[in-house]
Amino acid sequence: MATFTPNEQRRALARLRWPLRLTRAGMVAEILLRRFWPLISIVLLGLAALMLGLQDIAPVELVWGAAAALVVAGLGALLRGVWGLRFPIAADAMTRLDQSLPGRPIQAMLDDAAIGTQDDAAMALWRAHKARMAARTEAAKAVPADLRIASRDPYALRYAALLAFVVALVFGSFLRVASVADMAPGGGDLAGGPVWEGWAEPPRYTGKPTLYLNDLAEGALELPEGTLITLRFYGELGALQLAETVSGRLAEEEAEGDAPAQAAQDFTVLQDGEIAIDGPGGRRWQVALRPDTAPEVEVIGDPQVTALGEMRLPFAAQDDYGVEAGEARIILDLAAVDRRYGLAANPDPRPEVIVPLPTPISGNRAQFEENLIDNFSKHPWANLPIKLTLNVLDAAEQTGQTVPRDMILPGRRFFAPAAAAVIEMRRDLLWSKSNGPRIAQVLRAVSYRPDDVFRTEVSALRLRRVVRQLEVHASYGLSDEVQSEIAEDLWGLALELEEGVLADALDRMRRAQDRLNEAMKNGASDEEIAELMDELRRATEDYLQQLQRQQAQEQEEGGPEGQQQQQSEGMQMTQDDLQAMMDRIQELMEEGRMAEAAEALKELQELMENMRVTEGQQGQQGQTPGEQAMEGLADTLREQQGLSDKAFRDLQEQYNPGAQAGESDGNEGRNGGQGRGQSHEGQGGRGQGEEQQQGQNGEGGEEGAPREGDGSGERSLAERQQALRDELRRQQGRLPGGGTEEGEAAREALDRAGRAMDQAEEALRDGDLAEAIDNQAQAMEALRESMRSLGEAMAQNEQNQQPGQGATESDRRADNRDPLGREQAGNGANSSDGPLAQGPDGADRARRLLDEIRRRSGETERPELERDYLNRLLERF
Template identity: 25%
Template sequence: MLNHEHPFRFRLSALARARAAAWCVLTFERLWPRVITCVLVLLMLLSLTWFGVFNYLSYWPHVIVLWALLFIAIGSLLFISGFHFPSRHDIDRRIEQASGLKNRPLETLYDKPVNDDNNAFAKALWAEHQRRMAGELQNLKTGVPETGMTRSDPLALRALVVLFTVTAFAYSSGTSGGRIADLFDFSRPVNLSRMRVDAWVTPPAYTGKAPLYLTESNLQGAKIPEGSKVTIRLVDGGDATLKLHDKQTGKTENIGALEEHDTTKTNSRTFETILLSSSELTLKTRHYEKNWNFDVVVDRAPTIRLTKEPGRILNGSLELNYALDDDYGVEKAYVEITPTSSVKETGLPLYDAPDIKLLIPRGGKGDARTVQDVSIHPWAGSEVRLTLVAEDGAGHQGRSETRTITLPQRNFGNPLARAVVEQRRLLALNTLSRDRVLDMLSALTLRPEETINNYTHYLALRSIWTRLRLAETDEDLKNVADFMWQTAIGIEGDNVNQAEKNLKAAEAALRDALRNGASPEEIERLTEALRQAMNDYIAALAEQQQNDGLGQKPSEKAQNLSPDELAEKLKQLEDTAKLGNHTAAEQLLNELEQLMDNLQVSRGGSGEEGSQTSEMQKQLDKLGDLMRKQQETLNDTHKLEDERERGEKTPEEYRKDLDDLKRRQDELQQELKKFDKDLTDKGLKSGQGLKDAENKMDKSGQALQQGDAGGSADQQSKALDAMRDGASKLMKEMQEAMKKNGNDGKNGDGLSKDPLGRKLGSAGHQTEKNGIPQESDMQRARRILDEIRKKLGQSALPDSEKEYLERLLKFD
């Protein structure tokens, strides 16, 4: 420690700075020779990296070069083991030597004499000596570091390494330069000049959208349908990775590359992913990164709605009119039918609901109509809930409003066939009603000589009874139900049903041909098949209406087609299809199908005879309505009796329901009396059947008043049979009157109309425009097509012109 610090305080700061500088110089001189090797190796490593050498090395050469240089660099650090920091004495000696100081003044400042504690003169003398030495401490220096590298590297080769590093650093800023991160990137090398990236989006097939190739103009915010498949193919891209960032959830996931089965394409990688929401894709490889942003358009669920109430058309089928809508078109539509609560209570139905597939218009959207014959299904005549369901290609469903309807059933004119079908329906809806059906079948065959005219029918009924009694499984019961339907058809006859099936098949075949672009020869063949099927159906329908005991009530939808009108309609359809306008042809087919569904075969009269026939038809309609009401009353009576037997009705409720049935029965009796009186006033013969029906109704009312629902039901059944006999006689009288009348197919104004109600000219040509080519247009188009075909037959035509003419022939 300095003696008398105050005189030398002004020199202490300079001395401290000199000592700090000397410490750094000495430390550098001792450390640099020991670390120079490590530094040079690391500079070489960085130089190789910046020159991009590691971008061209495969995995093992990369690892060997990297770890070899790192091993040398780390191994050279072993020389540091002999390194020690400079002491104060070393620092002072360095300053004294660099500053040219003699007699070691710095050491004198810290020295003191030996055994001078009691000698004042010695202390003063030593202090004066220190002051003089301190006075020499002017302009202290540390000197330039001397590492001795000139002796170990006299040629200064180390400077080449530095120059090499500086050059590499400058080179790294170019397109071929490397990065420090490449040192530890062991993925496959990538040559960006040879790398190729192809990316495209394939929308779902049901959308009808064309694939979208991703270019620079649509990398950001490309709008694609939901469920689109994005494909990215990378050639010579090394070990690239693809990441998907979902913008909606914020999650990021890695997309793996597909396995390449083609061994010749080992340098390519393919990524595929399905996008369900707006996302961002990022492709990364060495020195390359690319982003794609996609705005996914959500696929809306389809909509379907009823445009008309479901109903039964004249031929007995279920008619459904509906409208479909979807952003890309509906792929599939069907009807969902569920039983009402009253049907569910029956417990164990044998059959599933009817399977009804809905027709889909062109493009998967728009108005459509489907007619389905459900009359043969065991549920026919039951109350059900009906819902239309539409489904698009993505599996989204849309549902219409639910309607409660009664499924149309076939009208059987033969009472025996009608009874068999009714028992079949009861058995199909509830397997527990087997005993009741057995009793009813026994009752039907109790007196066959009075009720069954055909012995074959009697044997069929007994066979049904035997099969039903021996049935043990549901499959056995289904076989019995099917046999009951076949028996009913055999009793009634099935000409119309078979003809209608053939007609529907012909219509479906022609529709498919129009949609698939069939040849003109195929269109002509299918049109001829449709013409024959329509003729057979009309003949069968006419025969049925002549044989039925009751005529059907005329409908506003009913269409009367003459043979000439039908032939003209078919010819127009065929010509339109041959001209290539398949859309208009399909429209004509739909209109013709609707006309046939509502066809009513009859012969109209004129004058007094026509008026009489019309009046008789009205009376038959009234009688049919009375029979319907009587049948409903009979059904309610059976239902009330069953509920009483099951204990579901209290005596008070049972009595109240009996009174209500009694009131309805009395009203029906009064209506029948009024109907009989009206027939007599109009000079029509009612026959004894209606008189007997009045008596049976009166007995039925008395039985209800006495609380005998079973006896009332028997009388009501007899009343129905009597009304049928009266209706049969009245129908025969009407048929005789109809045979005397004719129908000229003209309207009151003397002008013919087509089946759609449009006026025709004198030559039968249309005079109104309804979106379907007129006769003159069709003739002109035919001439043009003939000229095109002749032109195509010339061999000297250029290929481009031939292709153009062929496209004209295929135009739809």
């Protein structure tokens, strides 16, 4: 059994010597802080006021009053702290240290046995217990002091005093404390004579720090132009005198008798010279002026003009401290204008055009190169001689400008003769209101035979309206409002004549690109970037569709030669390429690499504006079995969609008996016409032209397949569903790709589609339209999955072919795709049911359909059964 002797006890206590001392010191710190924190705060606050020089700017009475208040408060705080002050003794420190250990081993080690001292066994046990307690004391560490006094200072006054003292250390000086002695009688003499302080503060735009002149030795001193020198003299007036030649000011005579006890001198450094303080402790500096030069700007290249009239003018600007702003001024060079025709009249007065110059958003503006980008196509001076002057301004309001540059103000060129004539008349109208009658005559002559000039009657009617407005208002003079309105109408008409239906789509795409550019400059969030990218994608798809439709119309008018020429000159790109470009732009913006994102967006813009859509050959002779099967499945999917739409409208009209056939809200689809308000029965969802095409193309034209538009609308929906199921069985028996994993997956998907069609037919015969629509949706999903698997099987088959094989098929498939890689239907429009139907077009249609279902499901006036069905659709998809 362990023993514990007095020597071991002394050694254990010796080990506790430093923990006890540190713990006691911490207890002393706690007591001093808790009792004297008000005194410390008062002292720090008084020092901060003296170091900041508040005594030099405040009235003497206020200074003495504040000093008295601080002294009284300090004495009160001192008495409060001293009263009842008791420092901790060693026993107190030992008690606190013992309380920090488990079981209080120090006290147990010092205790003596009260009973059983004569019992050897009991004493042996007692010594073993004390030995264990002594072992526990080896882990003793000094108890940290608790310096938290928030409960004693609930308003955190101590932090306010500490903050004031830190501010005084940064912006004040200990030398200012001595100035308080001057306020006492005879204080100036006791201070040892007059003192002074001085600062040299350069203009803020230079980025130079303020200099404390008291810390600068005599000698050379270089200061920027415009530096403000501030000097303060303390003591008897006249004991210290200032002599300076850097400001160029005349010496001022001081007034006699009413001079203050302290004087201040402020002046600005405008030239080389000397600053001297004569008197006790005076100094002298030779000042070298660092001049602030005027900014410079120059045009570093010829203007670059895009096909749409946008001008890009490169320029360079520089300044020693940075350019603050700039502008471009454009005035008409009337002497260089060819004063013929509409320009022969005296022009209406117009102010000069002022355009702000772009400057770097961040970084150094001391020297930079930028591009002035603007579009002056709609300005009256477009394509006329002008004089261009660039001006820049620095922070000192000094200006620099270029020599006036003679140039033609870039504007959009119109190549269509009718559009060019309209734009010329618009220019003459904006040139002078007196040209109104002449413009009306010319436009009447242009539109004399509208069928030879205009593509649509709408354009001809718009021009006639403009002519009537000109003739009516020209008789008593055109106002500025009417002039602007007619000019805007002429501009829109010229765009329509030049671009046709592409104008709106192209304008939307450009607006989306401009908004994205602004987002890059302004540092948009990730959410805003994603929203703007979605807007750009939608606008780009609309533009491509408009471009494709217009070129299809031009090919029909131009015949095979025009089509062949366009195919040879057009450029093709896949949907994946376009998507990758947009994804790359979004990724660069999210990573903060705005310069690279702007360059990629510029490349995309140039590509979209310069591309021409190439149409594939419409003939499909020599199709492979896979292509024939794919086309047949696409026809089946399309017709199943038409049956589902018809069943949904019938279900809708069951709960809306007041509506006529075809007049239900949102009525549009395949069966019943392509628009709203047409009958649901009697004709199929596709027109005769598409029907004829199906009769010529592969599986879609064989007998036995149900075809809308051939009278099948008179049959019941159940019979048409049964016929469609029979057609699917026939296609399933001839499906290629057997023996491959993808081909088997396509067959399994067709099996599921067939079972869903059977269930839909049974539900239709029972009159349960809601159940039928659910089964039809399952059938369509299975058909799409089958088409995807079949497409993968065809792609795998092409990859396995030897080089040189399958070239005809690949060329044929490439010819039947648009530049985005989407297969086209027989009428030249984009197919929504081909192998690439799961692309952005399909996703957009699915999104619009879901939005419409959500909107209808939220309309409380609809029958409960219909809304339950719509909610089930939302849960499924």
